[in-house]
Amino acid sequence: MVHLRQLDAYRAGWAERREPDGADEKARCRYMEYADTRRERTLAPQGEQRTLFARDLVGSADEIPDAHYRDRVLAQGRELRLELPCNFEFEECEQILNDFVNLIAPEVG
Numbered sequence: 030m031v032h033l034r035q036l037d038a039y040r041a042g043w044a045e046r047r048e049p050d051g052a053d054e055k056a057r058c059r060y061m062e063y064a065d066t067r068r069e070r071t072l073a074p075q076g077e078q079r080t081l082f083a084r085d086l087v088g089s090a091d092e093i094p095d096a097h098y099r100d101r102v103l104a105q106g107r108e109l110r111l112e113l114p115c116n117f118e119f120e121e122c123e124q125i126l127n128d129f130v131n132l133i134a135p136e137v138g
Contacts (some may be wrong), residue, residue, distance in 0.1 A: 036130060050090040050132060051124040059121070060087045077119055090132035097137050109137060 050107045064085035071084045098104050111129055113122045
C-alpha cells in the first residue's frame with residue numbers, strides 16, 4: 030500500500046516533467062558503467078545467507094522488458110524491484126522512475 034501511495038505521488042507531481050524514454054546516450058553509458066561495477070555480485074552467492082543477485086537490466090524502455098522476458102526466472106516473477114543508486118543525480122533518478130512507471134512496468138505487468 031505504501032508503494033502505491035509513492036507511485037501516486039510521483040505520477041501527480043513529476044510525470045509531466047519528462048518525455049518517455051528520457052535517457053540519452055550519455056545517461057545510458059553512465060547507467061551501464063554503474064551496472065558493470067555490480068556485475069561481480071551476480072556471479073556467485075553472496076554473504077552468510079548465500080544471497081543470489083540477478084544482473085541489473087540496463088537499456089531502453091523497449092529493451093528492458095525484452096530482457097526481462099528472455100530471463101526464464103525473472104519472467105516467472107510477479108513483482109519487480111527497482112533500485113536507484115544513491116550516487117545518481119535527482120534528474121537521473123527522476124528519468125529512471127518516469128520510464129519505469131510509464132513505459133516498463135505496464136509492459137511487464
